[in-house]
Amino acid sequence: MEQNKADAVRIQTSVLNALEKKVLVWLAERQPKWMTSDILTYIGTFGAAVIAAGYILSARNINFLWLSSLGFLINWYGDSLDGTLARVRHTQRPIYGYYLDHTIDAINEVMIFVGVGLSGLMHLEIALVALVMYLLITINVSINAHLKKEFKLTYASMGPTEFRIIMIIINTLFALIQPLREFSHSFAVFGHEFTFKALDYIGAVIIMVLALMHLTTVRKDIKGYAEMDPLPKKG
Numbered sequence: 001m002e003q004n005k006a007d008a009v010r011i012q013t014s015v016l017n018a019l020e021k022k023v024l025v026w027l028a029e030r031q032p033k034w035m036t037s038d039i040l041t042y043i044g045t046f047g048a049a050v051i052a053a054g055y056i057l058s059a060r061n062i063n064f065l066w067l068s069s070l071g072f073l074i075n076w077y078g079d080s081l082d083g084t085l086a087r088v089r090h091t092q093r094p095i096y097g098y099y100l101d102h103t104i105d106a107i108n109e110v111m112i113f114v115g116v117g118l119s120g121l122m123h124l125e126i127a128l129v130a131l132v133m134y135l136l137i138t139i140n141v142s143i144n145a146h147l148k149k150e151f152k153l154t155y156a157s158m159g160p161t162e163f164r165i166i167m168i169i170i171n172t173l174f175a176l177i178q179p180l181r182e183f184s185h186s187f188a189v190f191g192h193e194f195t196f197k198a199l200d201y202i203g204a205v206i207i208m209v210l211a212l213m214h215l216t217t218v219r220k221d222i223k224g225y226a227e228m229d230p231l232p233k234k235g
Contacts, residue, residue: 014154014158014159014161014162015158015162016159016161016162016165017154017159020080020161021084024080024081024084025084025088027077027081027084028081028084028085028087028088028089029088031081031085035085036085037082037083037085037086037091037093037097038082038100040077040078040079040081040082040085041078041079041082041100041101041104042078043074043077043078044074044075044076044077044078044079044080044082044104044108045078045104045107045108046074046078047071047072047073047074047075047076047077047078047079048071048075048107048108048109048111048112049071049111050067050068050070050071050074050075051068051071051072051075051111051112051115052068052071052111052112052114052115053067053068053071053115054066054067054068054069054070054071054115055068055112055115055116055118055119055121056115056118056119058119058120058121059118059119059120062174062175062181063175065171065172065174065175066171066175068115068171069167069168069171069172072164072167072168073164073168075108075164076160076161076164079105079108079160080160080161083097098145102138102142105138106135106138109131109134109135109138110131113127113128113130113131113134114127114128114131116199116203119199121174121181121197121198121199122197122199122200122202122203123196123200123203126200126203126204126207127203129207130203130206130207130210133207133210133211133214134210136210136214137210137213137214137217140214140217140218140221144221147225148224148225148228170199170202174198174199180198181197181198181199183197183198184196184197
């Protein structure tokens with residue numbers, strides 16, 4: 001999506017950021033004239049749909065996880081390149097791009113997480129909780145973009161691109177290692193029995209990491225905003 005968030009400063013310090021920037025600029029300079037940022041945005045959305053379809057179809061045949069991994073590549077291409085193309089061609093539309101970016105991102109995220117939850121590899125409930133945590137972080141990023149003009153794309157040196165790579169690695173492992181995808185473990189909590197598969201445990205870890213990231217960020221932001229906007233003095 002369009003990467004210019006009004007006049008907010010983009011904070012991107014992920015592991016692959018420097019290399020990715022060079023690759024994206026190289027690709028942007030070689031796009032045909034008919035290619036636009038909007039087209040790339042919708043290519044990213046198509047990629048998210050492919051990701052979801054691959055996960056859902058993997059319930060029938062695990063080899064569809066390869067399709068899901070292809071979807072992550074398509075999603076990266078469209079989602080990461082659209083803003084770079086606008087900057088290279090000097091065709092930024094900050095207000096329009098900001099709205100389109102967040103609207104499409106939310107749709108993409110819902111498709112991907114629901115797709116994972118319908119794959120049979122992870123409980124839908126766990127996928128939806130992970131989606132909620134991801135959206136909470138996204139909302140906090142959007143609030144900060146308005147209030148302190150910072151658009152933070154990286155947490156713990158991890159950004160969207162690193163997340164996609166991790167998911168492709170996970171897909172590959174589950175597609176190739178049968179004992180991994182067939183693993184299950186049952187346990188009881190307050191008299192209720194639950195059965196977790198390997199991806200359920202991975203999802204639970206992701207939820208805890210996202211929750212910790214969100215709580216840490218919110219605590220820091222609250223302290224910062226309290227200093228920026230102190231209580232008025234009495235009298």
